[in-house]
Amino acid sequence: MSVFNSTPPKIKQYHLIKWLKDNFLIFSKKNLSLLKLNSERDKNYLLKINRTTKFVVKISNPLESIKLLEMQDELLIILNQRVSIKKYIPKKIHSSIMTYKDELGRKCYVRILKYIEGEMYARIKTSDKLQKSLGFFLGNLSKEFQSMGNPSSFRNFQWDPSNIDWIDRFVNVFKGDQKSIINNTLDEYINFFIKNKNNIRYSLTHGDANNYNLVVKNNKIIGLIDYGDMIFAPTINDLAIALAYALMNQQNLYSTLKNIIKNYHQQFPITFHEFFSLMTLVKCRLIITVVMATKQRNKFPNNKYLSISEKDAWSLLSKLDKINPYVFIFFLRDMCGYPVINNYSKIIDYIKKNQFSNILEFDLNLVNKTIIKLDSASKFSNIHKKHNPQIITKKINLFLKDNDSAVGIGLYKEKRNIYKGKNFLSLLNPKIKREIHLGIDIFVPPRTSILSPLKGNVFILKNNNFEFDYGPTIVLEHKIDKEVVFYTLYGHLSKKSLKKLVLGQNINKGEKLGEIGNYPINGNWSPHLHFQIILNMMGEKNNFPGVAEDILLSMWSKISPDPNLILNIPSSFFEEHDEIDKIIAKRKTLISNNLSIAYKKPLQMISARGQYFYDYKGRKYLDCINNISHVGHSHPFVHQALMKQNEKLNTNTRYLYKIMNEYSERLINKFSKKLDTIFFVCSGSEANDLAYRIAQTFTQAKDVLVMDNAYHGNTNSMIDLSPYKFKGRGGAGKKEYVHIAEMPDGIRGKWKYSDADWVKKYIFQVKNLIDNIYNKKRTLSCFFVESILGCGGQIFLPQNYLKEVFKLVKSKGALCIIDEVQTGFGRVGNKFWGFEEQNIIPDIVTLGKPMGNGHPIAAVVTTKEIANVFNNGMEYFNSFGGNPVSCAVGNAVLEVIEKEDLQNHADVVGRYLLNSLIKIKRKHSNLISEVRGRGLFIGIDLIKNFKNQPNEKLATKIVNTLRDKGILLSTDGPNHNVIKIKPPLPFSKEDSDFLSHELNQVLNSL
């Protein structure tokens, strides 16, 4: 027989008072009164002296073991010495345990404690403050218990939630929902406690911090009474037991859990593995409550205390039973700063590193997309109206058409007010709805094929057909290794999609999974795919939540991270942006109209990386013309270098800083020995302007020899040296000090490939020009020439041309200036500088565009001799040129070129592309006269039907058609018939294939 079966002590109060007076000095001759207190198996009284001073007299059940009572006395003394909790612990009054005979003549042990004056937790309307103070106190209590112990605490005890195997015997006493709740809890006990029991900490515990043992004053816990259930058990038992009662009658389970657990955790950190069992222990304790109540009620029908919590326990159990146990585990871990699941980082890293294939039959990034908002401001949802998918679909389709978009995108983490019904109420706080979207929606027409972006196995095939659910749903399981898996979910499919697959089936990357369903079978939604990543199925076998309550969003976003990790839509697409018409209109009011805008259909780029641009419709464009973004758009290494230096120091060259010397040395090393002195400036135009000024100072002359069709910059001086500008629209014509060399264009120049000695003729023309200058008593300051003629139409100067012309120029004491602004820094592949192929050493080289990968840095490189002459007393000062930030950027660009072996890459990929283009030329020799290039600097000369007549119309058509295909090119040359190709150097063979394929397609279609 145990204390639970034995009748509690039977006592006559007058007799007990007399006994107390006789045996305790403090009570003798005092006016004593007794008031019965609740107890399960003992008899407890509130004892008052003169109606004021209060004690608790505890008369134990006759079967109570003295050892346990001695343990309580001993531990109470220790607890009363612990600073963090002593004020909560009742004080022992008796010095030794005495015996008292009850009415039935049974010996009962008596103990007397100081009464803690306050209200019982159960009787108080709870508050955040009270709950927090409970967590705080319990945390400290658990902490103190770590260093306490008593042999008698090692025992089995029916109220211990970590030991409920005995409940098995009582399952059949219950029926219906109650029986299934008990069975579910017993299963959970095995899976979430027994299997985890070696991973958690054990210690002495109070064992019964229920709401009738917690004393409250001023909304704070001030005491914990009743130490009769002390037991060596899982440390978190005390927290679980307190929660079991504190959660009763709480509508907002979320805040109660948060208040208590967070404060407990702050005092005494719960471990990652303990969270796995905590809420199961809560449920186990509740099951004990209801089973004990039923059991004891039969034996002691008059003791109402025995079933005091029964109703509330059942009501809480039925709430908790509906909540997936993992929700608690993950939410609590997340709240306390743990990763929600074991392998979170491993899975996320894996996903981030992987390349996924398309989810539709085309690349989502090669079409225009528009965001379909379903938030409270959405034009597609109206919570007050009856849901009508037909009307919504029409609206969405119209909206997509107006936005020239093939696909609509519904947002991850969007708060939506479209989910109706009790299924969408939060189980942790029914005042809150689950309305935050955990997937990405892809709005495409019904029957559009859905492909698996990665290899996997079919894990769920199910028509989840309650209102506003997914309808036909597929979930795939993906293995990272033997132990680690994750899942992807595809919702709102057609019914047919479920029939074609079987559970467990292997699915290859890119394999068709199913197709988009239509309303009403797709959950009665506008046709779209709901795509979601799931890192842990939380034991679900049929369905998985696609929306979450905002209070749990932090946790849910770790279980279902952004699906864009797999879809890879550029993140800039999700940012707010203006419509293109609005931007153009505003620009026209603010900016001069002689800034042109590329393409018939202008582009609004939002972001760029490597060789790709991303526009505001989330479309990817292969950039084939931006030689400025030389090492790739927004290169992270260059960006970091800029940020680091900018944070530290940015000033001008009148101060000393190491980075200028460091960078200059690195740059100079790229030139032959003679070219050893640098001037830093901010643009190619400025570099050329300075070069021209240096030449004038050095030679004391003004006349200049320039190449026809050349462009050297936008400054006053450079416009005058650029036939491309001064001869063109709005140009003022040639100045008398400017002399134009014929452009050695073997196709359309004055002398052609077919002419005998055609190169010599061009050289001779220069000789005549120079002679003429001097015949007119003028003197030449310099010859300005690009190493490859960009604006001339990607023209490569013939062998020996420059060598001979340089001789002529130098013979007159004039300088030879190479404009390397377009071509330098390894672009041409076989050499670092474009001019190096010509076997010449210029007097001055100007650098620009690629030098800072988009940062405005440019330079003039010359000889010490020339620089010294220029140093004629007038200071050369440039506010920005050569500042430390620009130097750090330039230095980083050189480092990237070296580290990423970009010069060699340009050589290899350039040859590959040139070969493909030559093949296209052979096939379309009626339309292409020549394909020419070095590395990634290439031109395609387009003609009209075998004649060498320039075909500007075709060039423009190709550029615009390829723009629509996602490839950016432009035209150049005096006849605008040359397509120029000069992409960022990371341009790959795949990009080359894409470009060649699309170019071929356009030419085939003519």
Ligand SMILES: Cc1ncc(COP(=O)(O)O)c(C=O)c1O
């Ligand atoms: C050959 C050449 N030189 C100079 C310049 C002028 O450079 P920036 O635009 O940096 O002033 C350009 C610009 O296109 C150019 O192509």
